[in-house]
Amino acid sequence: GENVEQHPSTLSVQEGDSAVIKCTYSDSASNYFPWYKQELGKRPQLIIDIRSNVGEKKDQRIAVTLNKTAKHFSLHITETQPEDSAVYFCAARGRGSQGNLIFGKGTKLSVKP
């Protein structure tokens, strides 16, 4: 089945700097890659997603890139703000999964003011 690896596990940046989180997946047939933000004690919230027919997607300060050949995808946050501090999870939807997502272990992002 699908396996998703995520790194780094923790990331600390200064306010205004960029943050990059990387994930790799194992199933070459996976076709959907969302990113979720989870604040302490709260639900995971979808922040951006990308499908396998697209190489890059951007939404204001957030962008995601996908390299299907290398089977990796990345989240880029520019001009980070303290409210970006949270745990970020990548996920992949595998072949025949009927919608189920396989998640990475998460990256704890700390943005220092």
Added chain:
Amino acid sequence: GAGVSQSPRYKVAKRGQDVALRCDPISGHVSLFWYQQALGQGPEFLTYFQNEAQLDKSGLPSDRFFAERPEGSVSTLKIQRTQQEDSAVYLCASSLVGTGNSPLHFGNGTRLTVT
């Protein structure tokens, strides 16, 4: 309308007790998923429903775990004879359809503590 609703928000059970966790998905969402999230980890898949049919229960860790969605809307996750290793946050998610490009919307979860 409202998002995915889960209850109770917190549950403390003594080892050996049975618990029932409820999930009310977004109205009209066909697919419903249960995930288990241990402290400091990503959500781990437990089971999946499409309407009232349980199509995948491969993630349920033991036969003490049972899920149902009898009318294709509200779902209940039941854990029998709880053990300490069952302590985790149980997340429910729903999506409009089960395949293709439909994103998952999560509830706030039920934090289960087994003492």
